[in-house]
Amino acid sequence: MADDHLNPCASDICRGVLRLFGDMSLAGVTEMTLANGRRADIAAICPKGEVTIVEVKSSIADFRADRKWPDYRPFCDYFYFAVGHGFPKDLIPDEAGLIVADGFGGAVLRAPAKTPIAAARRKAVTLRFARLAANRLNFGAEPAPADLISLS
Known part of the structure; x- marks a missing residue:
């Protein structure tokens, strides 16, 4: 079993996935809240x-403690787990895609099956994505006005 301290942190994995x-x-954003309240x-x-969602797992403990990933499936055509190089690949469910990443890039080790969304x-996910990206671009680190940050 790999040592968790050899895995990159979640932000490094995110950076690598976004570069990949x-x-x-693909245009990506981090930390997008879905209509069911889950945050991709x-x-x-x-x-x-087509919409892709990635769940980042930076350690075995993080993976084992978090079983909410099926809640993402109804909101995407493709679902992946992204992990660091030392993560045991056999823990990842077969129905999910698998990306290995670090702060410099990533690679798809297993592509997921496409499960098209209605x-x-x-349309709702795309609008949520666009509004989130626009608000981040326009407001950066400053809080957006309350009427603009409502993504429902």
Whole structure:
């Protein structure tokens, strides 16, 4: 079993996944709250409008303690776990994709099956994504006005 202290931290894994997604022509954001109240570590949209969600796991303990990942599936076409290089790959469920990443980049080790989401949900997720990205661009570290941050 790999030592957890050899794994990169969650922010490094996120950075690597976002760099990988950029190379794959996906636009991504971190920490996107979904309509069910769950917060996706990374959400991304490809040029076709397909939605990908990534759950980042920086340690074995983090993975074992968190069983909410099925709650993300209804909101994406593709679902991945992203882990560091030392993470035991056999822990990741077969139905999920697998990305290994660090602060410099990442690689897809296993692609997930596509599970298309309904058109109405795709529109809602895409609008939520766009509003979040626009608010972050426009307001940066400053808090956005309350009427702009409501993403419901």
